[in-house]
Amino acid sequence: MANHKSALKRIRSNEAKRLRNKYQHRTTRNAMKNLRELTNKAEAEKLLPSVISMLDKIAKNNIIHKNKAGNLKSSLTKHVAAL
Secondary structure (H helix, E strand, O other), X not given: OOOOHHHXXXXXXXXXXXXXXXXHHHHHHHHHHHHHHOOXXXXXXXXXXXXXXXXXXXXXXXXXXHHHHHHHHHHHHHHHHHO
């Protein structure tokens, strides 16, 4: 167990950040899943910018790697274009 006041604070803040990162990552994955399940091109094109924005945000915060975000955006864009 931590002995210093600052170490206890760090434990608390790390847990809060972990939960926030987990929430953002899970929300983005659910949005990508919903986008992939769509069969209507108009709806998919409407949803794509918001999913891309979510990917950019979590890549900016180092929740996922920036190259992974780029690969996901590319594959989702190809999927929507192929509908």
